[in-house]
Amino acid sequence: MTTSTGKNRKGSTGNPLDHMPRTAPDSSRAAESFMLPQTAPVQLVDPDGRHVHNDMYPLPDGRQLLTAYRQLVIGRRVNDQANALVRQGRMAVYPSSHGQEACQVAAALTLGDGDWLFPTYRDTVAVMARGVDPIQTLTLLRGDWHGGYDPYEHKVSIQATPLATQLLHAVGVAHAAKLKGENTVVMAMCGDGATSEGDFHEALNFAAVFHLPVVFFVQNNQYAISVPLKHQSVAPSLAHKAIGYGMPGERVDGNDLAALLGVLGKGVDRARAGGGPVLVEAHTYRMQSHTNADDATRYRTDEEVQAWLPKDPIIRMRSYLSGLHLLTEELEQEFAGDAEQVAARMRDGLNAEVQVDPEDLFRFVYTNPTPQLREQAAKLRDELSRESL
Amino acid sequence: MTATTTSTTLTFAKALNTALADEMEADPTVVVFGEDVGPLGGVFRITDGLTKRFGEERCFDTPLAESGIMGMAVGMAMNGLRPVVEMQFDAFAYPAFEQVVSHVAKMPNRTRGKVKLPMVIRIPYAGGIGGVEHHCDSSESYYAHTPGLTVVAPATVQDAYTMLRESIRHPDPVVFLEPKKLYWSKDEVDLPALQARWGAGGAAAAGPRIGRAVVAREGSDATLITYGPSVPTALQAAEAAAAEGRSLEVIDVRSLVPFDDETVTASVRKTGRAVVIAEAPGFASVASEIVARVQERCFHSLAAPVLRVTGFDIPYPAPKLEQYYLPSVDRILDTVDELQWEEA
Numbered sequence: 001m002t003t004s005t006g007k008n009r010k011g012s013t014g015n016p017l018d019h020m021p022r023t024a025p026d027s028s029r030a031a032e033s034f035m036l037p038q039t040a041p042v043q044l045v046d047p048d049g050r051h052v053h054n055d056m057y058p059l060p061d062g063r064q065l066l067t068a069y070r071q072l073v074i075g076r077r078v079n080d081q082a083n084a085l086v087r088q089g090r091m092a093v094y095p096s097s098h099g100q101e102a103c104q105v106a107a108a109l110t111l112g113d114g115d116w117l118f119p120t121y122r123d124t125v126a127v128m129a130r131g132v133d134p135i136q137t138l139t140l141l142r143g144d145w146h147g148g149y150d151p152y153e154h155k156v157s158i159q160a161t162p163l164a165t166q167l168l169h170a171v172g173v174a175h176a177a178k179l180k181g182e183n184t185v186v187m188a189m190c191g192d193g194a195t196s197e198g199d200f201h202e203a204l205n206f207a208a209v210f211h212l213p214v215v216f217f218v219q220n221n222q223y224a225i226s227v228p229l230k231h232q233s234v235a236p237s238l239a240h241k242a243i244g245y246g247m248p249g250e251r252v253d254g255n256d257l258a259a260l261l262g263v264l265g266k267g268v269d270r271a272r273a274g275g276g277p278v279l280v281e282a283h284t285y286r287m288q289s290h291t292n293a294d295d296a297t298r299y300r301t302d303e304e305v306q307a308w309l310p311k312d313p314i315i316r317m318r319s320y321l322s323g324l325h326l327l328t329e330e331l332e333q334e335f336a337g338d339a340e341q342v343a344a345r346m347r348d349g350l351n352a353e354v355q356v357d358p359e360d361l362f363r364f365v366y367t368n369p370t371p372q373l374r375e376q377a378a379k380l381r382d383e384l385s386r387e388s389l
Numbered sequence: 390m391t392a393t394t395t396s397t398t399l400t401f402a403k404a405l406n407t408a409l410a411d412e413m414e415a416d417p418t419v420v421v422f423g424e425d426v427g428p429l430g431g432v433f434r435i436t437d438g439l440t441k442r443f444g445e446e447r448c449f450d451t452p453l454a455e456s457g458i459m460g461m462a463v464g465m466a467m468n469g470l471r472p473v474v475e476m477q478f479d480a481f482a483y484p485a486f487e488q489v490v491s492h493v494a495k496m497p498n499r500t501r502g503k504v505k506l507p508m509v510i511r512i513p514y515a516g517g518i519g520g521v522e523h524h525c526d527s528s529e530s531y532y533a534h535t536p537g538l539t540v541v542a543p544a545t546v547q548d549a550y551t552m553l554r555e556s557i558r559h560p561d562p563v564v565f566l567e568p569k570k571l572y573w574s575k576d577e578v579d580l581p582a583l584q585a586r587w588g589a590g591g592a593a594a595a596g597p598r599i600g601r602a603v604v605a606r607e608g609s610d611a612t613l614i615t616y617g618p619s620v621p622t623a624l625q626a627a628e629a630a631a632a633e634g635r636s637l638e639v640i641d642v643r644s645l646v647p648f649d650d651e652t653v654t655a656s657v658r659k660t661g662r663a664v665v666i667a668e669a670p671g672f673a674s675v676a677s678e679i680v681a682r683v684q685e686r687c688f689h690s691l692a693a694p695v696l697r698v699t700g701f702d703i704p705y706p707a708p709k710l711e712q713y714y715l716p717s718v719d720r721i722l723d724t725v726d727e728l729q730w731e732e733a
Contacts, residue, residue: 176469371647
């Protein structure tokens with residue numbers, strides 16, 4: 001742990017992601033204040049693409065940032081393409097993460113192969129960045145079944161819709177891993193609205209009490225559908241809630257890919273080393289409506305949205321990497337081509353007519369369908385066979 | 390069960406405790422947790438001695454939060470363990486209801502069977518113990534109405550042991566309802582023989598009970614269909630009826646989901662009359678479902694409408710009033726009398 005006070009420390013008494021403080025530099029503050037977040041969100045690259053020094057978080061390696069930037073470009077294209085597919089009637093609905101792509105990419109990239117990701121319905125880009133096939137990822141929204149992929153293949157749980165409920169599943173996976181002696185870290189994602197749910201509280205408390213390797217990652221995009229953060233919480237920040245559970249909390253600029261990789265990466269490393277859970281709050285903004293069925297103009301001003309445009313995660317990372325001459329025009333074109341390939345795959349997959357099988361209604365409710373379900377399936381089969389005569 | 394030299398007197402509670410211990414011994418992935426289940430052994434002592442014997446990683450107390458217990462169990466089951474969780478009382482399980490309905494019941498279906506949730510939700514349930522409010526609910530209908538859940542309620546000491554072991558080995562989530570008033574009931578049990586059947590053969594060798602009702606008493610004039618805490622009451626009613634010259638068959642349903650239509654239907658077709666008995670409020674209940682199923686399948690064998698003896702459609706009453714609420718021998722016999730015998 002460093003004891004020097006960098007310009008971004010602003011009164012922080014220690015590294016919030018270290019488990020125990022050695023000494024509190026300011027003796028008037030309680031020893032546990034190391035659990036408090038820094039007074040401002042951690043930022044390593046500012047909106048103009050300039051490096052911001054931070055004593056606790058070194059800037060990730062340029063090559064690592066370039067790889068992540070490619071995912072950022074793909075993620076933005078995925079969001080745009082998904083919106084278009086909803087307009088064309090190919091998907092029922094799409095909760096876009098436009099503007100939050102840096103959070104999505106960093107959540108996936110900071111995990112190792114054996115780790116688990118627990119996403120919400122808005123985390124499609126994170127699911128894909130972890131390696132799940134785009135069509136499988138979007139099957140839930142295509143409307144032919146409520147899942148789409150095998151959670152064990154990439155260790156990505158099925159996207160959760162009831163808020164904060166998946167955080168407890170993440171805790172359970174981590175707890176089982178700990179009991180089995182596996183070196184697994186679990187990334188548990190939720191939004192700002194979900195922090196009001198009881199399951200958020202129970203999940204953080206359980207993870208802390210059982211000292212489990214979970215990184216709770218809150219994407220604070222300022223809105224829960226129409227309700228702004230001030231109606232969810234008057235805590236100094238969502239990251240401040242961590243100290244109430246006895247775990248460190250940290251705030252990070254949610255549009256700064258470098259800072260996200262730094263803060264989440266440190267949380268993952270700490271959890272893997274046996275340091276227990278952490279809470280990371282990313283400050284970001286939902287640039288689009290909740291879903292295509294929502295109308296954000298009813299509850300927020302255009303000026304507010306416009307103010308976030310210059311903070312876009314892609315713009316600043318492009319500017320930073322170009323400044324380093326790591327991102328060339330050729331690479332930019334290559335990444336755009338990769339993104340276009342994913343979009344084309346999404347179009348092909350979602351424009352294809354899917355054959356649904358009515359027997360699927362009954363097939364997976366139980367490992368062995370009950371006599372009652374077998375009877376109902378037979379009746380439906382009989383009904384359908386007579387219709388087709 | 391035939392009494393032998395190894396026969397011992399076992400309580401319902403001890404049978405459950407022994408089943409947990411035997412399954413934890415047989416399968417290192419079985420973990421037990423909940424509120425006060427650790428050193429205390431649970432408020433009903435069902436987990437007595439497990440922490441001491443298997444360590445606090447295998448049987449442990451959690452923070453006091455039922456949704457947390459249930460949600461964590463989902464994740465543990467996803468990751469290769471077989472959690473057995475205790476909801477301390479029926480009405481204390483409601484904070485976990487969202488996890489049960491939205492995830493426990495749906496996760497295997499959502500993932501097309503890729504994710505299995507082999508977990509057991511133990512719930513001390515129902516009344517008859519003079520409990521204060523929130524301690525006596527018959528909540529089985531909520532679970533039985535939720536597709537994806539397997540719901541069982543043993544009524545005998547032997548079934549308590551065998552069904553809990555079978556539930557722990559079941560590939561799908563099981564809501565295991567333990568009638569509180571039967572915890573202290575006793576029976577002569579050849580425990581070593583029961584345990585021996587759980588060797589390599591598992592549930593198949595032990596005689597599967599999930600999905601299988603049982604004829605608890607044979608009879609020819611009418612069928613009493615019941616489960617859980619009302620089984621002993623129905624057997625007493627059948628005994629009393631026999632003294633009056635009426636032969637009542639008693640079916641212990643014991644597995645609410647899946648439901649054993651075959652055993653129930655065979656009995657009612659034989660007797661031509663039926664009364665369904667359950668403690669829960671009757672409206673929109675498991676008892677209602679049983680009546681409907683019997684009526685659909687046995688209409689031409691019925692000499693009278695199928696009747697019910699259930700709890701009233703009221704919140705569970707205060708201890709001094711529960712005697713008027715619970716299905717009693719008298720209410721059962723009075724209802725049997727209404728099965729249009731004069732027209733037979």
